[in-house]
Each structure stands twice: as C-alpha cells, then as structure tokens.
Amino acid sequence: MAYNLLKGKKGIIFGALNEQSIAWKVAQRAVEEGAEIVLSNAPIALRMGELNKLAEQCNAPVIGADVTSNDDLVNLFTKTQEHFGGGVDFILHSIGMSVNVRKGITYTENNYDFTHKGLDISALSLHRVLSTAMKMDAINEWGSVLALTYIAAQRVFPDYNDMADNKAYLESIARSFGYYYGTKKHVRINTVSQSPTRTTAGSGVKGFDGFINYAEKMSPLGNASADQCADYCVTLFSDLTKMVTMQNLFHDGGFSFTGVTQAIIEQMEK
Numbered sequence: 001m002a003y004n005l006l007k008g009k010k011g012i013i014f015g016a017l018n019e020q021s022i023a024w025k026v027a028q029r030a031v032e033e034g035a036e037i038v039l040s041n042a043p044i045a046l047r048m049g050e051l052n053k054l055a056e057q058c059n060a061p062v063i064g065a066d067v068t069s070n071d072d073l074v075n076l077f078t079k080t081q082e083h084f085g086g087g088v089d090f091i092l093h094s095i096g097m098s099v100n101v102r103k104g105i106t107y108t109e110n111n112y113d114f115t116h117k118g119l120d121i122s123a124l125s126l127h128r129v130l131s132t133a134m135k136m137d138a139i140n141e142w143g144s145v146l147a148l149t150y151i152a153a154q155r156v157f158p159d160y161n162d163m164a165d166n167k168a169y170l171e172s173i174a175r176s177f178g179y180y181y182g183t184k185k186h187v188r189i190n191t192v193s194q195s196p197t198r199t200t201a202g203s204g205v206k207g208f209d210g211f212i213n214y215a216e217k218m219s220p221l222g223n224a225s226a227d228q229c230a231d232y233c234v235t236l237f238s239d240l241t242k243m244v245t246m247q248n249l250f251h252d253g254g255f256s257f258t259g260v261t262q263a264i265i266e267q268m269e270k
Contacts, residue, residue, distance in 0.1 A: 005238040007034030010084045012076070014040050014067070014129075015094030015148075017049040020199045022148060023094035024054055025230035031058045033234050035090070038080045040065045067095060067125035073132040080138070087140040090237040093129060093147035096122040098163045107161045115162050122166035123173060130177045134184065142186045144237045147174055148229075149191040149248065151256055157211065171248050178246035188245035190236060195223040195252040217263040219253030 011030060016023035016039055030037055037060045039051055046064050055062045061083055065076040081087060099114035100107075126147050133139050152160040153167035171191050178189035196211040216223050224232075232251050235241055250256040 002032045002034070005033045005234055005240070006030055006090075009035045009089040009237065010037070010086075011035055011088050011090035011092070011237065012038045012040055012080060013092045013094070014065075015092070016041065016051055016054055017045055017199075019050070020226070021094065022194065022197060022199060022226045022229050023092055025226045026092050026094070026233045027054060027058055027060070029227075029230040029234050030090075030237065031060070033238075035237075036060070036084065038063055038076075038083060038088075040076055042066050067128060068120045070128060070132065073128055074136070077132060077136050077138040081136070087138050087143070089140050089143050091129065091133070091139070091143075091145045092233060093126050093145065095125055096148075096163060096166065098122070098161055098166065101159075101161045101163060105161075110162055115165075118162055119166055119169065122163065123169040126170055127173050127177065130173075130181060130189070134181060139181070139185065139187050142239070142242055143188070144241070145174075145181075145187065145189045146233055146236055147171075147189075147191045149193045150196070151193050151250070151252065153193070153248075160211075174248075175246045182245050186242075188242070190245060191248045192229065192233060192236070193248055193250045193252060193256065194229050195219065195225075195255065197223075197226050197229070199226070214264075215252070215255050217267065218258055218261055219255040220258060220261070221253035223255075224251050224253050 013023050013027045016027055027037055037058055039055055039060050039062045043064045051062055063076050063079050065072040098118040100110050105111055147170055149167045149171055152164035153171050174189045174191045181187040196215050229251055
C-alpha cells in the first residue's frame with residue numbers, strides 16, 4: 001500500500017545491484033510513494049548487475065559514479081541537478097566492499113592495501129558524497145541522507161572482518177556531517193543498522209547463514225527483511241521524520257537490545 005509519503009520528492013539511490021539489494025527495494029518503494037529518482041553505482045557494478053531493469057521499472061536515469069572519485073561525484077550531481085532542474089531531497093548510501101573478506105584473509109592478517117580500498121569505498125565515500133553535495137548545494141533544505149550499516153560496528157562478529165571497522169567509521173561520518181549539514185541547511189543524516197540480509201554483498205561473508213540464523217533466534221520480532229528495510233527508509237526520507245538526525249537507527253527486530261532469548265537458551269541446552 002502506498003501513502004504518497006514522498007510525493008514531489010527527488011532522490012539518488014546508490015548501490016542497487018540486483019533484486020536482492022536493499023537499495024533495489026528502496027528504489028522501488030520510493031517511486032511507489034511518489035518520488036522521482038536517479039540510480040547510481042560503480043561502472044563495474046553497472047556491467048555486472050541488472051540496473052537497467054530497475055531503471056525501466058522506476059523510469060529513472062542511471063548515472064554511473066565511482067564513489068572514490070571526486071570528479072565522478074561532481075559529474076553525478078551536475079547531471080542529477082540538470083535532470084531534476086534542481087537539488088535532491090534524499091540520498092541512500094548503500095555501498096560496502098571488503099577485499100579482505102572477498103579473498104578470505106582473516107582480520108588479524110589483513111592486507112592493509114585491501115583495507116584502505118575497502119575503507120575508501122565503504123565509509124569515506126559517504127564523506128565524499130556529502131562534501132560534494134554541500135559544495136554544489138545539491139541537497140534541498142530539510143533533505144534526508146541515509147547510509148546502511150550493521151551492528152558489527154559496535155559488537156564483534158567473527159568473519160565480518162574489516163567491514164566492522166568500515167561501518168564504525170561510516171556511522172561516525174554520519175554523526176559528524178549530520179552536525180555540519182544540519183546547521184547549514186537542516187539536512188538530516190542517519191544510519192540504518194539492518195538485520196543480516198541475504199544480499200550479494202552480505203552473502204560474501206564467511207558463516208553468513210549462521211549470522212542470519214542466530215539473529216533470527218535472538219530477535220523478538222525476527223529478522224527484518226529487505227522489503228521492511230525499504231519501508232523504514234521511506235519513512236526516514238519523508239517529512240514525518242524531519243527532526244531525526246545524527247542517529248544510528250536499529251532496524252533489526254529487537255536484536256540490538258536483547259541479551260538472550262529462550263530459543264537460544266534451549267538450543268544451548270540441547
């Protein structure tokens with residue numbers, strides 16, 4: 001059911017790769033709620049993914065951008081402003097990558113060149129996006145920016161590896177930039193800490209099925225799905241949440257504040 005929560009709003013969705021992607025679901029829901037969007041991803045992702053299919057569904061242009069490149073981001077915001085005839089009202093940052101994870105290198109043996117690359121893509125990219133947008137006045141007054149994160153930023157999850165460090169830095173950038181962009185133009189910036197979700201990126205983490213099964217048993221409401229995350233993101237893009245900023249918002253069925261559940265106790269006693 002649509003409520004026209006984003007009627008008349010315009011936004012950029014970063015990171016949709018295929019139908020498993022949370023960003024894919026957010027793009028669909030944003031359009032259902034009345035928004036117009038631009039889709040963006042890295043050039044290699046555009047070649048590998050199915051973004052043109054989503055673009056057709058959403059009647060949205062695709063503007064490729066390497067988020068580690070200032071020039072690419074300037075080009076993205078320039079073309080987006082030309083397309084919309086002005087700034088955007090919301091941005092979703094759904095970007096994350098760890099070469100160490102992909103290559104199966106343990107956290108204690110991280111290759112630091114790989115670490116730097118992952119940090120650049122997964123966290124510093126948010127700073128670049130926001131810095132570029134601020135310089136170009138590309139986000140409208142009372143705009144909303146969301147970045148997707150995971151509770152491994154606060155707690156240890158073996159095999160999540162340096163992505164945990166990346167997410168911790170991502171959350172810090174959201175808080176810091178939330179202050180500066182909030183005082184400058186009332187732009188709000190938050191992170192959404194989602195339940196483990198079967199996306200292409202998430203499935204690359206060793207033992208990911210264990211993460212999901214454990215979280216399901218530890219969450220009073222169960223794991224939040226990608227579709228439910230999209231619903232939540234839409235509310236945070238809307239005018240109903242204009243005073244929410246600089247927050248790390250858990251969307252995880254209660255996992256983040258549960259010490260132990262009966263289901264876990266019973267499993268341990270078997």
